[in-house]
Structure formats: structure tokens, C-alpha cells
Amino acid sequence: MSDVTDFLVxxxxxxxxxxxxxxQAQGASVRVLDKGRGVGGRAATRRFGAxxxxxxxxxxxxxSPEFQAIVEEGLASGWVREWYRSLPEWRDGAIxxxxxxxxxxxxxxxxxxxxxxxxxxxxxxxxxxxQGLEWEDVGYVATxxxxxxxxxxxxxxxxxxxxxxxxxxxxxxxxxxxxxxxATLEPCWAFMALLEADIPVDWPALELTDHPVxxxxxxDHTKRExxxxxxxxxxxxxxxxxAHLEESQATVEAALxxxxxxxxxxxxxxxxxxxxxxxxxxxTALGQPFFWDSARQLGACGDWCEGGRVEGxxxxxxxxxxxx
Ligand SMILES: Cc1cc2nc3c(=O)[nH]c(=O)nc-3n(C[C@H](O)[C@H](O)[C@H](O)COP(=O)(O)OP(=O)(O)OC[C@H]3O[C@@H](n4cnc5c(N)ncnc54)[C@H](O)[C@@H]3O)c2cc1C
Numbered sequence: 001m002s003d004v005t006d007f008l009v010x011x012x013x014x015x016x017x018x019x020x021x022x023x024q025a026q027g028a029s030v031r032v033l034d035k036g037r038g039v040g041g042r043a044a045t046r047r048f049g050a051x052x053x054x055x056x057x058x059x060x061x062x063x064s065p066e067f068q069a070i071v072e073e074g075l076a077s078g079w080v081r082e083w084y085r086s087l088p089e090w091r092d093g094a095i096x097x098x099x100x101x102x103x104x105x106x107x108x109x110x111x112x113x114x115x116x117x118x119x120x121x122x123x124x125x126x127x128x129x130x131q132g133l134e135w136e137d138v139g140y141v142a143t144x145x146x147x148x149x150x151x152x153x154x155x156x157x158x159x160x161x162x163x164x165x166x167x168x169x170x171x172x173x174x175x176x177x178x179x180x181x182x183a184t185l186e187p188c189w190a191f192m193a194l195l196e197a198d199i200p201v202d203w204p205a206l207e208l209t210d211h212p213v214x215x216x217x218x219x220d221h222t223k224r225e226x227x228x229x230x231x232x233x234x235x236x237x238x239x240x241x242x243a244h245l246e247e248s249q250a251t252v253e254a255a256l257x258x259x260x261x262x263x264x265x266x267x268x269x270x271x272x273x274x275x276x277x278x279x280x281x282x283x284t285a286l287g288q289p290f291f292w293d294s295a296r297q298l299g300a301c302g303d304w305c306e307g308g309r310v311e312g313x314x315x316x317x318x319x320x321x322x323x324x
Pocket of ligand 1: 010011012013014015016033034035036039040041042043055056057058059060061128129130131158159160163188190235277279280281301302303304308309310311313
């Protein structure tokens, strides 16, 4: 069993990292466990042939001074850049331009640069899928799939609500479990396509309204340095995703490839892949920035609590750190 830390955080998503960063800055000891090979959860970038692709979160916006401060640091150091201020919309079979709005930010090296920045200096254990949680005399004990055990006095859960309840229902008051169960997320099939040549359009991305399949198509390489290999990322909307949720990756990949060519015309695709996000975006939120039971020293944070999206996840963890 590991040494006992003040805080044990399950999930190195943006919320868990923002939480850990704050409490560590206040002098507490904290350890973060994640089942993934890296940090960031849905703020994910993968290598895809010669390209880097954001196959989860695409960009971020800032409304709060707390998150703005992080983005300012990123802009100054170059790991954040403004991506665009206005995107066209596909509607009724045509593309409509829209007026300029607030800046949307992206990361030239991929959006995983954001969680990597937040993770600096933290004690993070990756490839540690927590399968059991118990309260013992020493504190909360988290047992990973490979048998390793980690102990913390206070437990913070940064996992989607369904997974949270699977892991921790016995540790929660029944009314807390009921409240958390009201928060739901919808799934998303994402599709990535590496191209031999870029498509002849001038938009970095396209938002689609009432399209039969897609809600989003991005020329992901427009976030990178000039000369990056052209690569498209398309998101099927929740209705299409739900109708195809349990189909094989190969079946969905073929279907989305056809649908994308129906939308954009023939594409010189050299490599493509579909990725299923079972819990992609919140539909109904908890209605408060985080969950906290001070008597049990047990908390939860994530985009499903209140804000949604990248900034909402960050703020959920940040604000939870202020109350613990
Ligand atoms: C396809 C897609 C597109 C999106 N586009 C945008 C966008 O353009 N802009 C935007 O602002 N937001 C977007 N989002 C939403 C954004 O990604 C999320 O709001 C945000 O990343 C959520 O962070 P989080 O910390 O709440 O959770 P997560 O990122 O889900 O973090 C949870 C972490 O818990 C870990 N975990 C789960 N179970 C266990 C376990 N048993 N043991 C250990 N670790 C575990 C996971 O590996 C994960 O790292 C998008 C999401 C998706 C999926």
C-alpha cells in the first residue's frame, strides 16, 4: 500500500488536474490516478500517421478570470493560440457565414498541451484503473486493476457520473447518489481522416445544424504549424451516435467515411479511424459547480457538475479546491 496523501484524486481530466494543482499550491499532498496512458481524459490528442489529431475536445473559450489566466500563460508561451472568431454554419444544405464572435482557442501541439500544463509538478499515476474504493481506518483506499493500492484522507472523484456511481455508491449517502445520478452525458462517435491533399475550402471548421449525421467537421491541421499534414475530424451528433452506439468500430468507420464524402465530395483519404466517446458531453448537469460531502471528506468534480466543456471542467475542480 502507498503512503497516505491528504488527497486522492481519481481521474486526471481537466477537473481533477485543476483541483490537484490548487490544493498542492496550498501545501497539501495529493496523488492523482488515471486509467489512461496520459493525462487529460476527453481533452485528448493522438498521433495519427504523420499528424496530431484532437479527437475529443476541439477548442476552448474563456469567460472566467481563473481560466483566462491559464490561457494567457499558454498564449505567452506559445502552447495556446487563437484559432478563429467566426465559423460558418451548415444548414438546409448550404453553408452560411456568421459574424465574428469571441475567440476560440486551440493548441498547436494538440489540446493535450492544456492538461499537460496543468499536470506539471503533480504526483500522477497513469495506467491505474481504479476498480475498488473503500473507507478504512487509514483513509480512503483505491485499488487499481493490477492490485496496487493507494490511500488518501480525502477522496475526489473526477470521473463521469455513471462510472462514479459504479465505483463509489456505497461510500455516498443515498440522497447524494440519487442527486449524482440525475447528471447525464450523451455519447459521440468521432471520425478522423488523414488526407493526401487538403480540401479546397476556406473554413477551419464547420458547425452543422440539423444535418442527418454530423454536428461538426474540422480541418484539424489548421490548428497546427503551417505545413502540417491535412486531417479532418468529424463528430456525429448524439442521435446518430445513439443509433449506432454498439456497432463495431469498422462498421462505423465505413459509414462515417461515406457520409463525410456525401457532405464534402470525394476525399483523398489515406488513413481513417472512428473513436467512440461513450460519455462525451453533459445533457443534464448536477446544477452546482461540484459535489462535496464534508463529513465524509468525499468530493466530485467534472464538466457534468455545472459548466460543461473545457472551461467548466477546469472551474469545477478549481472551485472544489477552494472549499476543501
Ligand atoms: C468528441 C468531444 C468533443 C468535445 N468538444 C469540445 C470543445 O470543442 N470544446 C469544449 O470546451 N469541450 C469539448 N468537449 C468536452 C470536454 O472535452 C470536456 O468537457 C472536458 O474535457 C471534461 O473534463 P473532465 O475533467 O470533466 O472529465 P474527463 O476528461 O472525462 O476526465 C475523466 C478522467 O477519469 C479517468 N477515469 C475514468 N474512470 C477511471 C477509473 N476507474 N480509474 C482511473 N481513472 C479513470 C479517465 O481516463 C479520464 O482521464 C468535447 C468532448 C468530446 C468527447
